[in-house]
Amino acid sequence: MSSNGLNSSMPDEKGYFGEYGGSFIPPQLQVIMDEITDSYLKIKEDSNFLEELQDLYTHYVGRPSPIFFAKNLSKKYGANIYFKREDLNHTGAHKINHCLGEALLAKKMGKKKLIAETGAGQHGVALATAAALVGLECDIYMGEVDIAKEYPNVVRMHILGAKVIPATHGRKTLKEAVDAAFEGYLKDPVTQFYAIGSVVGPHPFPMMVRDFQSIVGKEARIQFQEMTGKLPDNIVACVGGGSNAMGIFSAFLNDDVNLYGVEPAGRNLEVMGEHAATMTKGKVGVMHGFKSYMLADEQGEPEEVYSVASGLDYPSVGPQHSYLKDIKRVNYVTINDEEAMETFFGLSKIEGIIPAIESAHAVAYAIKLAKEKPNSTILVNLSGRGDKDIDFAVANYGKRFGVEI
Numbered sequence: 001m002s003s004n005g006l007n008s009s010m011p012d013e014k015g016y017f018g019e020y021g022g023s024f025i026p027p028q029l030q031v032i033m034d035e036i037t038d039s040y041l042k043i044k045e046d047s048n049f050l051e052e053l054q055d056l057y058t059h060y061v062g063r064p065s066p067i068f069f070a071k072n073l074s075k076k077y078g079a080n081i082y083f084k085r086e087d088l089n090h091t092g093a094h095k096i097n098h099c100l101g102e103a104l105l106a107k108k109m110g111k112k113k114l115i116a117e118t119g120a121g122q123h124g125v126a127l128a129t130a131a132a133l134v135g136l137e138c139d140i141y142m143g144e145v146d147i148a149k150e151y152p153n154v155v156r157m158h159i160l161g162a163k164v165i166p167a168t169h170g171r172k173t174l175k176e177a178v179d180a181a182f183e184g185y186l187k188d189p190v191t192q193f194y195a196i197g198s199v200v201g202p203h204p205f206p207m208m209v210r211d212f213q214s215i216v217g218k219e220a221r222i223q224f225q226e227m228t229g230k231l232p233d234n235i236v237a238c239v240g241g242g243s244n245a246m247g248i249f250s251a252f253l254n255d256d257v258n259l260y261g262v263e264p265a266g267r268n269l270e271v272m273g274e275h276a277a278t279m280t281k282g283k284v285g286v287m288h289g290f291k292s293y294m295l296a297d298e299q300g301e302p303e304e305v306y307s308v309a310s311g312l313d314y315p316s317v318g319p320q321h322s323y324l325k326d327i328k329r330v331n332y333v334t335i336n337d338e339e340a341m342e343t344f345f346g347l348s349k350i351e352g353i354i355p356a357i358e359s360a361h362a363v364a365y366a367i368k369l370a371k372e373k374p375n376s377t378i379l380v381n382l383s384g385r386g387d388k389d390i391d392f393a394v395a396n397y398g399k400r401f402g403v404e405i
């Protein structure tokens, strides 16, 4: 990681990617954000920090994650499809990459506690893991409804030593958890560190989380060339907030490689509230402290969003994605619930890999692309494994896709 470090020309020093990003927060918090930015800019040049992080990636996460040539899938659909196996990481997804980075930074800044909100509990578990490892306290805010629905992740967080704080107002899901976490943060932004879970939020988080995830793209670029002698023709990743996609895209932005970000079309792309396709259907505005495409009502308040993949149902998107959409460097496309679930079961049967439903969106699009571009190479970022999704998948879709127990 040290050779090309964690560097990139974007964003500018105020955190803008073109017109997107920035920092729209109360002045008392801006002071804290500026401190985090300063510490991060220093630490990302510090070879001790970079070595410590790389050592954890190697020995704790199990990096580099392999690239796997999906021979059976390729044969069936006519292109050469490869997976970057982030599903094989410790804790089962790419999120551990940025959680470790944030936890180490917080520790070096002398913070005592990591806090975050979580929806399905994936970010909460990854952060609780990182907190346990580096020796920080951890408070995870979670809606009461989600606590009941995602119980195994709640148990994991408790075992890992985190405190799970229920959000009990409103609909008692992710939005309320964000409110509660923000309130908790404002009570003491000095000793607490709010570890944002994707390439979203005010500057420096979109930059910092992307930099921590860029390990995925850096490894993939080398591995793919070693395997095939070339760069891939196409790269596909799912986009919730956009961290796994930015992680892999970041190493290929200056190459002649087609990039595809897959948004969730949910149950119905034409009905607000039934999807979370932010860039496909949204407009530009400010939400959660940054400017980007978003799904908002007339008053600019976040709309209800939905996807069968709870990791993808976010009403905004990382600002760099909005920029990459406008300059047409990345194609943003959609996959609906039905297509994702068909791929969830299909991939499991044909390759013996149960993908996270989020990742199944990316694979489903790769299959479409394979039919359009036969004989091309397609690298998919397989962002996570599907262990967390098996009960839900069988209960709700098993019958349709031939799995009855």
Ligand SMILES: *Cc1c(COP(=O)(O)O)cnc(C)c1O
Residues within 6 Å of the ligand: 093, 094, 095, 122, 197, 198, 199, 238, 239, 240, 241, 242, 243, 244, 245, 311, 312, 356, 358, 359, 383, 384, 385
């Ligand atoms: C959280 C999650 C996502 C979505 O987050 P991004 O920031 O868009 O990457 C995708 N896949 C998995 C497995 C996840 O857990």
